[in-house]
Structure formats: C-alpha cells, structure tokens
Amino acid sequence: MTTLEKLEAVFFKLKEDPSFWQEYTRIMSTYSCRPTPLTFSQNLTKHFGGAKIYIKREDLNHTGAHKANNVMGQGLLVKRMGKPRVIAETGAGQHGVATATMAAKFGFECTIYMGEVDMERQSPNVFWMQQLGAEVVPVKDGTRTLKDAINESLRDWVTNMDTTHYVLGTACGPHPFPTMVAYFQSIIGQEAREQILKAENKLPDVICACVGGGSNALGIFQGFLEDEAVELVGVEAGGEGIKTGRHAARLTGDLGRPGVAQGYKTYFLQNEEGQMVETHSVAAGLDYIGVSPILADLYEKKRVKFTYATDEEVVEAMKLAMKKEGVIPALESAHAFVEAFKRAPEMSRDQIIIINQSGRGDKDIFTVADALKDKMWQEFIKHKAAIYESY
Numbered sequence: 001m002t003t004l005e006k007l008e009a010v011f012f013k014l015k016e017d018p019s020f021w022q023e024y025t026r027i028m029s030t031y032s033c034r035p036t037p038l039t040f041s042q043n044l045t046k047h048f049g050g051a052k053i054y055i056k057r058e059d060l061n062h063t064g065a066h067k068a069n070n071v072m073g074q075g076l077l078v079k080r081m082g083k084p085r086v087i088a089e090t091g092a093g094q095h096g097v098a099t100a101t102m103a104a105k106f107g108f109e110c111t112i113y114m115g116e117v118d119m120e121r122q123s124p125n126v127f128w129m130q131q132l133g134a135e136v137v138p139v140k141d142g143t144r145t146l147k148d149a150i151n152e153s154l155r156d157w158v159t160n161m162d163t164t165h166y167v168l169g170t171a172c173g174p175h176p177f178p179t180m181v182a183y184f185q186s187i188i189g190q191e192a193r194e195q196i197l198k199a200e201n202k203l204p205d206v207i208c209a210c211v212g213g214g215s216n217a218l219g220i221f222q223g224f225l226e227d228e229a230v231e232l233v234g235v236e237a238g239g240e241g242i243k244t245g246r247h248a249a250r251l252t253g254d255l256g257r258p259g260v261a262q263g264y265k266t267y268f269l270q271n272e273e274g275q276m277v278e279t280h281s282v283a284a285g286l287d288y289i290g291v292s293p294i295l296a297d298l299y300e301k302k303r304v305k306f307t308y309a310t311d312e313e314v315v316e317a318m319k320l321a322m323k324k325e326g327v328i329p330a331l332e333s334a335h336a337f338v339e340a341f342k343r344a345p346e347m348s349r350d351q352i353i354i355i356n357q358s359g360r361g362d363k364d365i366f367t368v369a370d371a372l373k374d375k376m377w378q379e380f381i382k383h384k385a386a387i388y389e390s391y
C-alpha cells in the first residue's frame with residue numbers, strides 16, 4: 001500500500017501541472033509519431049458501400065503500437081520521482097520492448113519479467129529487449145505466462161520500491177494504475193476527436209477498438225465519452241468461439257464474473273470455484289483473464305458496448321485490410337476491424353466509423369503465416385522452436 005500511495009500522490013500532483021502534459025506531448029511528437037494520422041480508408045469504404053471508414057493509426061508509433069504512449073508517460077513520471085530503475089511484465093513482448101526502449105532513452109536500469117512459455121513463443125522480442133539493454137527474467141511459476149509475470153513483477157516492486165518503478169502495461173492492476181494508464185492513452189481520443197471534426201465537420205457514429213487489458217480502447221473512447229450519440233464498441237477476443245470455452249471474452253462470454261485478483265476488482269474469467277481459467281486468443285495481446293475496471297464500469301453503465309471476434313474472423317479481416325488498403329493491422333487491432341466490417345455495410349454513406357488500429361501486424365508474421373497455412377514459414381517456425389529448445 002505504501003508504494004501505491006506514494007505513486008498516487010506523485011501522479012495526481014503532476015496531473016495538475018500543465019507543464020507535465022506539455023513535456024509529455026513534446027516527447028511524443030519528437031521521439032514517437034504524434035499526432036498519429038487519422039486515415040480515411042477510401043478503398044474499404046468503397047468495398048463495403050456503407051459508412052465512411054476512418055483508421056486511427058496507432059501502428060505508426062515508435063515500437064509499433066499505442067504502448068509507447070503509456071511507457072513514455074510513465075518514464076517521465078519516473079524521471080520526476082528520481083528513481084533509477086524500472087521493471088515491467090510482458091506477455092507477447094510488445095510492452096517489454098516498449099519499456100526497454102523507454103529505459104534506454106531515459107537512462108534507467110531495466111528488468112523485464114516474462115513467462116518461460118512466452119519467451120519461446122516470442123523469441124524475437126526477447127532478442128530486441130536484450131539488445132536495448134534490458135535484463136529479461138524467465139518466470140517459471142504457474143502456467144509460465146503473462147499473469148505469472150505480473151505476480152513476479154509485483155514481488156520485485158514491493159522488495160525494491162525505493163529505487164524501482166513498476167511500469168504496468170495496461171489499464172489494469174491496483175489504483176492508480178488504471179487511471180494513470182488511461183490518462184496517458186487519452187491522447188489518442190483527444191487527437192481523434194480534433195481530427196475527425198476537421199475532416200468531416202462532425203463526430204463519428206461508431207468507434208471500434210479491441211480490448212485486451214483495455215488501454216487502447218479507453219484511450220480513444222475518452223475523447224468521446226460525453227458525446228452520447230457516439231457509439232463506443234469494445235471488441236474482445238472470441239478465440240475459437242464462446243461455446244468452446246477457448247477465448248478471452250470477459251464481458252461478452254459466459255465465464256466472466258466480478259472477482260478480486262492482482263490487486264484489483266473487475267470481471268475475471270473464472271470457474272465455479274472462482275479459480276482463474278486458461279484463456280486463448282490468436283492475438284497474444286488480448287489473451288488475458290482480466291479487463292480494465294474502468295471499462296467494466298462503463299460496461300455496467302451501458303456507455304460502452306462489448307462484442308467479440310473469433311480467431312477465424314480476425315485473420316480474414318486482416319487479409320482484407322492488407323489487400324484493400326495496404327495497412328497491416330496487428331492481430332489484436334484486427335478484432336476492431338472485424339466489427340467495423342460487420343457494421344459498415346448496414347450503415348448509410350453519410351455515417352462514419354473510426355477503427356482504432358492499436359498496432360502494426362508485421363510482428364505477427366509467424367502466427368499469421370501459420371493461420372494462412374504457408375508451408376515454408378510453418379517449417380521455419382518448427383525449426384525455430386527446436387533451436388530455441390536446444391539452447
């Protein structure tokens with residue numbers, strides 16, 4: 001509690017200081033690519049013949065996703081706190097790479113906790129974290145994946161709180177993390193609102209965003225929360241289908257119920273006894289048992305609607321986005337594309353949908369090539385796993 005209370009005090013003080021947000025936007029425009037463009041997707045719009053489709057391009061951030069917004073913001077906070085070391089958990093490795101990048105830029109020592117299973121699956125990201133100067137610590141507890149890496153990070157943090165800041169990767173975990181991460185990500189919605197008003201002179205009808213922990217969705221939604229006419233839609237990982245039980249749909253499935261774990265209360269995927277169940281998604285970034293408590297609240301208040309997309313639908317949407325528009329959405333982001341593609345043909349030509357493209361998809365080459373049954377790459381993946389094993 002002491003660690004969290006100290007962090008809370010610093011964060012809320014800086015939030016009131018206009019020079020802090022100025023410093024944040026300055027570094028995001030000179031080191032990352034902000035403001036990211038809002039691209040009118042002419043070809044996809046024509047293809048579906050309904051609503052105008054716009055894409056908010058978070059994929060153009062440095063390190064390839066909206067995660068940069070959060071880590072750079074927390075990095076500035078660490079600088080103001082005067083701590084020399086940062087730690088983070090990572091599942092797919094994207095947050096780990098973003099944190100290691102931020103630590104290199106600001107000159108912090110950096111340790112990344114990652115489940116052993118994830119290290120094998122995401123070995124290229126492990127390589128880059130190490131090249132960026134981070135120490136990557138394999139976590140051997142439990143299922144050896146993301147939730148175990150979070151537990152290990154929390155353990156490190158409570159032991160080394162005087163020197164260390166824990167850069168949590170999404171809008172989950174104990175207060176003030178959800179509020180703090182949502183605050184830094186709100187830059188997405190602020191920009192998108194200005195951009196769409198400039199381009200169309202009116203607000204969008206629908207905004208679609210994928211929901212893992214919930215940070216990119218909250219990021220864009222926050223720009224439009226007060227605009228009741230704007231429908232906000234969060235898209236969860238439907239995995240192999242809700243009925244199979246192999247998914248990560250906390251709010252739209254039948255396994256998500258309120259519970260308390262990892263320092264916060266929200267809808268967790270759990271069995272009758274309240275034990276966490278295993279999750280599945282083709283998109284590693286959405287493969288998590290909890291969801292932002294802020295989104296859970298907006299769900300209960302019915303301000304944000306939730307739905308899901310299956311792995312199969314996601315790969316098809318990604319293919320279409322690549323072929324028709326020349327954008328390569330991350331598998332996570334492609335969940336939002338699925339929902340937009342379902343809605344666009346049903347809407348009129350003067351209506352507008354914004355898709356939040358949370359990240360770029362070239363990181364997903366192995367998964368996508370496997371899903372597309374590309375023989376050469378499937379062989380390559382098998383060999384890669386065997387080589388990794390032998391080291």
Ligand SMILES: *Cc1c(COP(=O)(O)O)cnc(C)c1O
Pocket residue numbers: 065066067094169170171210211212213214215216217285286330332333358359360
């Ligand atoms: C990590 C990640 C996500 C999921 O995280 P949220 O906190 O739900 O945004 C989504 N898209 C991409 C590209 C990611 O890297």
